[in-house]
Amino acid sequence: MRVKIYKKKRQVKxxxxxCRNGHPRNADNAYVDSKGSQDCRECRREADRRYKERKRQTGTS
Incomplete structure (x- = not known):
């Protein structure tokens, strides 16, 4: 992890x-949603798969 220190605002960025699951964060693996927040494509794909599996098990569309 690289740390940048902004002295003017006294905060550390x-x-x-x-990502938190260990996937590399780069331009090829970044997903930006409509609100501007970034996600890891791999994590997003896994979350979508789990969501679809839950919906299929409950029988709702």
């Missing part, structure tokens, strides 16, 4: 190189 961390540039993350990997």
């Amino acid at each position: 961390v540039e993350r190189t990997h």
Whole structure:
């Protein structure tokens, strides 16, 4: 992890190189939603798969 320190606002911003699940954070693996927040494509794909599996098990569309 690289750390940038902004003295003017006295806050520390961390540039993350990997997501919380260990996938690399780069332009190829970044997903930006309509609100501007970023997600890891791999994590997003896994979450979508789990969501679809839950919906299929409950029988709702």
